[in-house]
Amino acid sequence: MSTPRSKEHLRLALEIRRNGLPAPVPCDYCFANNRQCVAMPEVDGKRLKCSECTRLGHPCVNMSWVSLDKTREEYQKKVDKDKQLLAQVISRLMRNKKILKQAKERAAKKTMCLANSLRAGGDDVDAQESLDCPAADALVGFSPVMWSTLGSLDALASPSNSSDAPIFSS
Numbered sequence: 001m002s003t004p005r006s007k008e009h010l011r012l013a014l015e016i017r018r019n020g021l022p023a024p025v026p027c028d029y030c031f032a033n034n035r036q037c038v039a040m041p042e043v044d045g046k047r048l049k050c051s052e053c054t055r056l057g058h059p060c061v062n063m064s065w066v067s068l069d070k071t072r073e074e075y076q077k078k079v080d081k082d083k084q085l086l087a088q089v090i091s092r093l094m095r096n097k098k099i100l101k102q103a104k105e106r107a108a109k110k111t112m113c114l115a116n117s118l119r120a121g122g123d124d125v126d127a128q129e130s131l132d133c134p135a136a137d138a139l140v141g142f143s144p145v146m147w148s149t150l151g152s153l154d155a156l157a158s159p160s161n162s163s164d165a166p167i168f169s170s
Helices: 004-019 028-032 051-056 065-120 125-132 144-157
Strands: none
Touching: 004 051, 028 051
């Protein structure tokens, strides 16, 4: 059974179909469903709903050239604004990279100058560097297999619980 609202939609759709004209550019719904888009003539530059959208109670999205141009211009402005913002960020990034590079170069020069002055004073710079460097004490040559073996050997040497100790067979 039809509701009064759907009866009104059908009546309006039939009226539009009788008195309307085929639209030069179909609406989204008619275009997607390959239907003939029939609408009333434009009023004040605005197109009214087509018969299909009226019948179904859908919003009639007009794909007129004016609408497409407006959308394109709107998003072109957004793209231009984003490009400008991106250019500013890239400029700031490049400036920061340049400053960082200069700071690293100055630090390297200062380190060399300090090392030269220590050598001139008779200090052994290479011996001090190895003492100050915690990585010099690290066991760099061990692979993960070696570390697991060392862990197993530690467990064998001091097992707190005999069931936890790994069993090696020869």
